[in-house]
Amino acid sequence: MVAHILRLRLALLLGAFRGDPQKVTRGVVGALLLLAATVAACWALLGVQESSSAAVGAITVFCGATLTLAFALAPIVAAVTDPLDPRRFRVFALAPEPLAGALALAGLLSVPVLGLVALVACAAVVWVAAGATVVAAIMAAIIGVATCVLFARVSLGVAGIIFGDRRSRELSGLLLVTVLVIVVPVGVFLASLDWRGTVPGPLQQVVDILSFTPIGAAWAFPLLFTRGDASGVLALLIALGTVAALGFAWLALVRHFLSSIEKPLTTRERGGLGWFSVVPGTPGGAVAARSLVYWLRDRRYLVNTLVIPVAAVATVVPLLIAGVPANVAALVPILFVALFFGWLPHNDLAYDSTAIWMHVASGLRGLPDRVGRLVPILVIAIPVLAIGIPISVALHGRWAIAPAIVGVCASLFFSGLGLSSIASAASPYPVTPPGESPFQQPQRTGSSGAVPQALVMLGSLAVSAPSLWWTWLALTRTIEAASLALWVGVATGLVVLVAGVAIGAAVFTRRTGRIMEFAEAS
Amino acid sequence: MTAVAGAPVDPALEAALESITASETRDEVDETVVPEADETEAADDSVADDSLVDVSVTADSVDSAQSAVATIDGSTDLVSVEAEDAMPEPALVLRDIRKSFGDLQALDGISLEVPVGSFYGIVGPNGAGKTTTLSIVAGLLRADSGEITIAGVDAAAKPVAAKRLMGVLPDRFRTFDRLTGRQLLYYYGALRGLPPAEVERRTIDLARAFDLTESLGRVVSDYSAGMSKKIMLAGALIHSPRVLVLDEPFEAVDPVSSAAILDILQAYVAHGGTVILSSHGMELVERVCSRVAVIVAGSLVAEGSIDEVRGEVSLEERFVELVGGAGELEGLEWLHTFSD
Numbered sequence: 001m002v003a004h005i006l007r008l009r010l011a012l013l014l015g016a017f018r019g020d021p022q023k024v025t026r027g028v029v030g031a032l033l034l035l036a037a038t039v040a041a042c043w044a045l046l047g048v049q050e051s052s053s054a055a056v057g058a059i060t061v062f063c064g065a066t067l068t069l070a071f072a073l074a075p076i077v078a079a080v081t082d083p084l085d086p087r088r089f090r091v092f093a094l095a096p097e098p099l100a101g102a103l104a105l106a107g108l109l110s111v112p113v114l115g116l117v118a119l120v121a122c123a124a125v126v127w128v129a130a131g132a133t134v135v136a137a138i139m140a141a142i143i144g145v146a147t148c149v150l151f152a153r154v155s156l157g158v159a160g161i162i163f164g165d166r167r168s169r170e171l172s173g174l175l176l177v178t179v180l181v182i183v184v185p186v187g188v189f190l191a192s193l194d195w196r197g198t199v200p201g202p203l204q205q206v207v208d209i210l211s212f213t214p215i216g217a218a219w220a221f222p223l224l225f226t227r228g229d230a231s232g233v234l235a236l237l238i239a240l241g242t243v244a245a246l247g248f249a250w251l252a253l254v255r256h257f258l259s260s261i262e263k264p265l266t267t268r269e270r271g272g273l274g275w276f277s278v279v280p281g282t283p284g285g286a287v288a289a290r291s292l293v294y295w296l297r298d299r300r301y302l303v304n305t306l307v308i309p310v311a312a313v314a315t316v317v318p319l320l321i322a323g324v325p326a327n328v329a330a331l332v333p334i335l336f337v338a339l340f341f342g343w344l345p346h347n348d349l350a351y352d353s354t355a356i357w358m359h360v361a362s363g364l365r366g367l368p369d370r371v372g373r374l375v376p377i378l379v380i381a382i383p384v385l386a387i388g389i390p391i392s393v394a395l396h397g398r399w400a401i402a403p404a405i406v407g408v409c410a411s412l413f414f415s416g417l418g419l420s421s422i423a424s425a426a427s428p429y430p431v432t433p434p435g436e437s438p439f440q441q442p443q444r445t446g447s448s449g450a451v452p453q454a455l456v457m458l459g460s461l462a463v464s465a466p467s468l469w470w471t472w473l474a475l476t477r478t479i480e481a482a483s484l485a486l487w488v489g490v491a492t493g494l495v496v497l498v499a500g501v502a503i504g505a506a507v508f509t510r511r512t513g514r515i516m517e518f519a520e521a522s
Numbered sequence: 523m524t525a526v527a528g529a530p531v532d533p534a535l536e537a538a539l540e541s542i543t544a545s546e547t548r549d550e551v552d553e554t555v556v557p558e559a560d561e562t563e564a565a566d567d568s569v570a571d572d573s574l575v576d577v578s579v580t581a582d583s584v585d586s587a588q589s590a591v592a593t594i595d596g597s598t599d600l601v602s603v604e605a606e607d608a609m610p611e612p613a614l615v616l617r618d619i620r621k622s623f624g625d626l627q628a629l630d631g632i633s634l635e636v637p638v639g640s641f642y643g644i645v646g647p648n649g650a651g652k653t654t655t656l657s658i659v660a661g662l663l664r665a666d667s668g669e670i671t672i673a674g675v676d677a678a679a680k681p682v683a684a685k686r687l688m689g690v691l692p693d694r695f696r697t698f699d700r701l702t703g704r705q706l707l708y709y710y711g712a713l714r715g716l717p718p719a720e721v722e723r724r725t726i727d728l729a730r731a732f733d734l735t736e737s738l739g740r741v742v743s744d745y746s747a748g749m750s751k752k753i754m755l756a757g758a759l760i761h762s763p764r765v766l767v768l769d770e771p772f773e774a775v776d777p778v779s780s781a782a783i784l785d786i787l788q789a790y791v792a793h794g795g796t797v798i799l800s801s802h803g804m805e806l807v808e809r810v811c812s813r814v815a816v817i818v819a820g821s822l823v824a825e826g827s828i829d830e831v832r833g834e835v836s837l838e839e840r841f842v843e844l845v846g847g848a849g850e851l852e853g854l855e856w857l858h859t860f861s862d
Contacts, residue, residue, distance in 0.1 A: 272702065272704045272705075272738065272739050273704060273705060273708055274702075274705060276705055276708050276709070276712075281712060281717060281718030281721075282712070282715075283712055283713050283714075283715055285712070286708070286709050286712030286713060287713075289705075289709075290698055290701065290705075290709055293700060293701060293705070294698075294700060297700050298700060352698070353696050354694070354695040354696045355695065355696040355697050355698045355699075357662055357690075357692055357695045358697065358698065358709070358710070358713060358757075359713065360661065360662055361660050361661060361662060361685060361688070361690040361692075362685065362710075362713040362714050363661070363681065363682040363683075363684075363685035363686055364713050365682070434696065434699070434700070435743070512661075512681075513662075513663060513664030516657075516662045516663060517663065519695075
């Protein structure tokens with residue numbers, strides 16, 4: 001059976017190069033890119049041979065752990081369909097143990113794993129050059145590859161169980177954004193470290209921890225053995241334990257898949273709902289999904305969102321002209337981004353135009369309406385801030401200021417959302433109706449909206465004043481004020497957000513009649 | 523609802539009650555008043571186990587303390603619950619509703635009663651206040667004064683409970699038309715608090731009934747006027763309301779679709795639902811409605827069964843008479859001599 005499945009796997013692999021020319025081209029280009037990346041990575045890896053043993057250890061452990069993590073997460077994020085899904089073998093009445101083994105073995109035969117094998121071979125060479133024994137290097141290579149392959153299998157299986165058929169492009173997009181939110185700051189941080197000759201202190205600390213985790217142990221033990229203490233044995237045990245645990249998990253998954261069937265209804269019915277299939281099936285979840293569709297599809301929202309980064313960066317120019325030092329000016333745009341993002345939904349309700357009748361007629365309560373409407377801005381703004389803050393701080397040059405910037409951004413953004421929640425229910429003002437050009441001025445019959453606009457913006461600046469003050473202190477006098485700015489900022493932001501949503505909800509529930517009159521009039 | 527144990531036992535009733543309690547626990551009914559069996563005065567209407575109507579029992583049977591089960595007509599697919607000694611609670615009562623927009627007095631003391639199970643038409647000339655009346659009934663606008671009672675629920679005191687009893691189809695309002703048809707129906711259902719699986723099941727049924735199955739994947743803004751009307755009507759039905767409030771439901775709908783919609787509405791009324799609609803089409807109102815109200819300049823000028831209102835003549839003639847006639851054609855003499 002093992003031979004059968006391996007042959008099947010090989011046929012699937014070669015099948016990627018047959019059929020639809022477009023698909024084949026994509027497959028070939030992908031494989032070539034991967035090949036190029038592997039060659040480059042191998043080249044770079046062999047290049048560190050000359051470095052010190054510590055540097056080799058740090059680099060191989062860090063990169064190895066990252067790769068392992070990628071193998072564990074990629075199947076969840078990328079929503080791939082596994083051609084060798086154990087569920088497809090259900091009809092053959094196979095015993096789970098041999099099937100699990102054969103499928104894990106077949107997992108070796110994939111393009112990414114082949115690239116991994118090449119890389120690991122180079123790593124083994126480097127380890128030996130750095131003083132590890134040949135036996136240890138070969139063992140580490142085998143255990144490492146096994147860990148990656150089993151991780152990929154298990155997370156494919158788990159993803160199948162968790163997401164089932166709720167899998168959608170939207171969910172994959174969200175997960176990808178989440179990964180970016182984590183990867184970019186880390187990358188920016190690493191790039192800004194001081195690499196001259198030695199391993200930077202913070203990286204060494206990270207590596208010391210990674211060496212004894214399931215994702216890093218396999219890559220760490222060959223060189224830890226050269227130290228002569230028990231740490232090498234410990235890492236080896238962790239690595240072996242990881243493989244064993246993953247093996248058992250995989251076996252359990254195969255057994256589960258072979259002995260259970262999913263509810264057949266879901267696929268058909270969940271189809272075509274887009275964001276609605278990602279959110280919980282409550283009124284608030286539905287409002288969130290509807291808002292997400294509009295924020296990502298309606299030009300009026302898109303224009304608003306896209307203007308923000310441009311406007312924020314533009315603020316730097318006058319500051320520089322006025323003689324503000326460049327490293328301080330580098331911190332300003334991200335604060336404006338946070339402020340504008342918090343301010344953005346202050347008239348969200350008006351964008352619905354008369355369609356708001358659906359909320360009113362269904363007796364929707366204020367809270368699900370308010371909370372649901374904030375979801376898209378959170379989904380958009382948090383990644384932008386998470387990526388923008390490290391870049392700003394890196395441009396500024398001093399990482400100790402980072403907590404203060406996080407604090408001020410949290411304060412500006414969340415308090416802005418809180419105040420916006422009140423403003424959009426209490427005093428909506430006319431906007432361009434759906435479907436018209438976002439640049440067209442609406443026919444204004446009532447107020448022009450200057451008051452709520454100004455109140456929300458000035459209000460969020462006012463409540464953020466303490467956090468801004470401590471940030472200023474951290475910049476100019478004592479850096480210790482940075483952590484104070486962080487906590488004060490986060491606390492103010494969350495308090496104003498919760499209070500604002502609660503008040504906004506009460507206002508919405510109470511003012512539905514007025515809101516409809518406004519919608520009809522504008 | 524276990525207190526109904528005093529009533530005669532019947533398998534069909536038990537099944538109906540089970541579905542009632544099941545849907546009750548799903549909805550968040552906090553002010554639950556369990557009616558005592560011996561206090562039963564009136565059972566206000568019939569309960570169908572049709573999928574369109576099965577949730578409608580919940581809010582009302584809980585909120586109006588009067589409603590309870592008295593006698594059972596246990597046919598297999600229709601559990602008819604009839605009144606024992608009192609008149610059934612009307613589906614809608616309006617008392618002296620007034621509404622003004624600035625200087626314009628839109629409604630000047632409208633009072634009317636819509637009995638349960640009726641197909642009620644509201645007619646009137648343009649700008650008479652039909653849409654305003656229906657908007658106030660639907661809870662979209664607030665009246666300046668007056669009382670509204672929906673199936674025994676005071677709309678001013680319990681707006682959420684009252685809204686739960688109604689399905690609404692407004693005429694001039696937009697809908698969230700960037701959603702696909704499927705998403706829009708899901709949105710209707712989810713806003714009403716239905717569980718997702720139930721919404722999806724009903725979406726399929728409604729799409730089939732309204733002949734929209736092929737279009738569910740398309741964005742609603744690409745729909746024709748008639749199709750958007752149909753999907754909004756489907757959305758109004760998705761939580762199986764007790765009362766349907768429809769503003770101009772047949773405008774822009776082709777004859778085939780409008781016949782299909784009429785079939786659905788008539789089946790709904792036959793199973794105890796109440797339809798209140800406004801229309802310009804006198805012929806249609808005359809054909810399908812059981813009762814009619816004529817509103818002119820914000821006041822009710824005639825109300826009653828079709829026969830009572832029209833008397834000897836057709837409804838259209840009677841309507842023109844009530845509104846004040848077309849008047850003599852004056853001041854347009856130049857139109858009678860052509861300029862070329």
